[in-house]
Amino acid sequence: MAAVPDNEENRASCVCIGCPSKPDDGMAFYCVAGKSPAEVERGFCACSWCPVWSCYGLAGSSYCDEGS
Ligand code: SF4
Ligand code: SF4
Numbered sequence: 001m002a003a004v005p006d007n008e009e010n011r012a013s014c015v016c017i018g019c020p021s022k023p024d025d026g027m028a029f030y031c032v033a034g035k036s037p038a039e040v041e042r043g044f045c046a047c048s049w050c051p052v053w054s055c056y057g058l059a060g061s062s063y064c065d066e067g068s
Pocket of ligand 2: 030064
């Protein structure tokens with residue numbers, strides 16, 4: 001797995017904002033930013049639809065709860 005660069009293009013590609021499991025924390029891009037300080041109700045995770053996820057060979061999910 002390649003490290004995900006923290007840049008504008010990757011941040012803009014993050015699909016967390018449309019995810020029904022996203023906590024209300026003003027954050028996104030959790031695979032780089034790390035886990036949310038808010039409580040996460042885990043369920044569906046949209047990461048596998050994200051261009052960052054496929055481009056950098058990520059394999060995980062629920063980064064908002066698991067951390068980067
Ligand atoms: S893999 Fe998940 S956390 Fe990372 S940029 Fe994509 S949607 Fe956001
Ligand atoms: S990391 Fe996954 S579960 Fe969390 S908000 Fe992003 S897409 Fe949704």
